[in-house]
Amino acid sequence: MAKIDLLSSEVRAEIDKWIAKYPAEKKRSAVVGALTAVQDAHGGSLTPALMEAVAEYLDLPPIAVLEVASFYTLYDLKPVGQHKIYLCTNVSCMLCGSDQIAEHLKERLGIGFGETTADGKFTLKEVECLAACAGAPMMQVDKTYHENLTRERVDDILAEFD
Amino acid sequence: MINIEIDGKKLSVEPGEMIIEVADKAGIAIPRFCYHKKLSIAANCRMCLVEVENAPKPLPACATPVGEGMKVYTQSEKTIEAQKSVMEFLLINHPLDCPICDQGGECELQDVAMGYGEGVSRFTEGKRTVKDKDIGPLIATELTRCIHCTRCVRFGEEVAGIQELGAVQRGEHMKIATYIEGSVDSELSGNVIDLCPVGALTSKPFRFSARAWEMQQRPTIAPHDGVGSHLYLHVMGNQVKRVVPREAEAINETWIADRDRYSYESLHHADRVTKPLVKQEGVWKETDWSQALEVVAKQLNIIAKNDGADQIGCLASPSATLEEHYLLQKWLRALGCQNIDHRLRKTDFRVKEQAPQSAALPCEFTDVEYYDRFLLIGSYLRKDIPMLNHRVRKAVMLGAEVSVLNPVDYDFNFDVAHALISDVRLLSTQLAGILKALSANAPLFSTLPDYLRQVSPDPAQQAVADSLKAGEKVMLFLGSLALHHPEAGLLKALAEGIAKETSGELAFLHEGANAVGARLAGAMPHVGAAGSALPTPGLDAAAMTHAPRKAYVLHQIEPEWDCAYSAQTLQALEQAEFVVALNTFQSDTMLDYADVILPAAAFTETSGTYVNLAGHWQSFEGAVVPQGEARPAWKILRVLANLHDVEGFDYTASTEVRDELKQQVEESAAQSHEVAGQTDTSSLKSYSASRDNTQQGLVRLTETPLYRTDAFVRRSPALQQTTDNQRTGVRVSRQVAEQYKLDPAHPVTLQQGDYSVSLPWQVDEALPGNHVWTAGVAGLGAPFGAIELTQGKVS
């Protein structure tokens, strides 16, 4: 089986949308959108086989796909939990107390950065500035930004997933 | 032109050039790591920051175009301060392990740090480390030393045409890697060693065996293909420790192929012959030169006298030097023997090459880049002649269209516009189809056998014809597979026909380093030196096999690998009364068939000349002293001719030999141009007789993989371990595997007439049906002949 067969027709349609946005000979520009679509369709993380499928689909050497996939924190190359929590610890957030938020999250979830809870529900990630400094400290849960965090707000947000 | 000033020096420069290019040309030094004149601009290291008047901060010289009136200061306080800061940042994560680094003493980082670095580091935190990777047998990695200039990554994408290395992760964690523990397999991969400005990528075979300052650098010419890349040998004591490119824009630019870089490893192989060897009553004895040469002279004399000089046959390597080819034929012809040939893998000699060409390409290598249509006929150019392939690739980048006609769907490193993948027996039909599509009544058709006159073009052939027709400058390559093909003469005539209809030009991709030189020197049975006519033609390479001679003179060849009819040639040698081998190496097979082995110096140990495909006479000198008692072959041949009292053999230097031939070539130049369209077409109809019109049975397809081309590369351990060299054994199409119900656990037995071998096999999806692919397989019959296949061992 060719690797490319791992891509469902929905995923292909999504990638094609990205390809259409760029000049025909610049297909590689679609790699970010393609990886996002593939990751979303496969439980939130990428495997070598999936990256190779994207490479095949976009006519790229696999290393070029790995370069992108390993660069952005938004891609995970290891299996993750159902939900991903990205906590910003960059300067603005740090000055506004992200350290305490980190401590609280770790304690509540019982895991450290880069780890997944035993029930497979959450993966906690430490990330750099997500461009929401005005609402520091902040975190992103899946695709939603949560700003002006306090311990209590964090508890409320987590409660939504119970 | 615009005017700028660097350090007060007034310069008139091309608009659009970068400051660093202008400074380089003017001899003004600006430090740099990521910039390389042959690669795209990355501007990621910032080492080249310079102060520019009116600019608020220092600018990267590699990425800042010059502008009218620009004033640049490369030595100002602001510049130096900026460069020092960059240096400090670059060294933060560098291990500073120069004493144990192979690059020490020739490291760009070390050099620049001497100029711009501080004696003491202010960085006390922990340094980043990167785990080493095994990226194959040629390149050693020590990626903790990497400064992320990305030269190696850009080289893959931009020059090798295949990105194998990349920068993964980011920031502090960024590192150079292959995709998931893969290896770097490009045939040009070794160039990243020269590009890497630090000791992160170094030569694996060379590693830790010498320091830069212990070696001397000696120029030479690469001995494996028709490009003749310019090389430097790095020599310590009397040993070649490594090989690096010598810049020659018109030949190899700044690159060399891995084959040229690593073949030096063979020079100290255990197979080296270091003393003259003579077989006496079946027992090999070491002897001295005078005795060995006496034996040779005497034995050849006896055979010439008793049986006639035409009972002697001479087979010479196409990678022997011009001087050796010339002396061989001068000596043997003086004895009355015309049987001399260097076209060892050729099988069809029906259409004679008339006069030798002064070049096999219609232009310089650099001009190849400006052709806009190519047709590759029977060629895996990428692996056969990597540096020429590089020029074609550059043409493709500029918009050229390449069409290929091959029996295997080869993996090119450029886009192929039209690929005709065809049964190897039908190559001529395919070309005839293209020709028909171009011109239904091309004059050539009247000379062709019926099976070609009657073709009607299919859409694929039409597409190739249309592509060629639309071109302004068209080049057709006859690759090694076409030249060795059983219908080589027809293919050539058809290619000429197509060239005529498309106003295109024809190029011949002969094997070996000196195929053009060998032809000029007269190492062919039917024309003498400089194209001179002969009283009677001798036997060609195949005929010398099919009609065994009583004596053979072998020059730098191993027939079991180098000759088309390997098994038959060995048989002829074994039955001969006398065989003398001038060779750098010996082998068990050679000890069987030879009677005298004369140790010939290796390519690094002799002076000589190779004429490359573009017709450049490239002379070189011996760089090291021959090992043991080996002697330059031109001297051996001189003495042999002297022993036979042949006149005109008192050369004192190889340059005298070259100049003698050169003069003859110049004198005959007026008539020695074989141009497209001059094939003698009178014999083409006779090809009907040998045509297999059914294409029913299995056919053998023979390829010489790039690390099997000559005795030197075959004995270079690192090259032998490459992925490229794993393309061996027997490959069959899926169709054949299924039809014959082949069991992958067992070898297959191949049979051609009386010859058979058993070998492991695998399926190759790139092969057409009915094909059995073999590489470097000794012991079989015709390289493109019918073949039988059974499974199970021969008893």
Ligand code: SF4
């Ligand atoms: S390995 Fe060498 S060439 Fe490649 S990025 Fe690092 S320093 Fe540059």
Ligand code: FES
């Ligand atoms: S520093 Fe956290 S969002 Fe910018």
Ligand code: FES
């Ligand atoms: S050489 Fe200019 S930024 Fe690297």
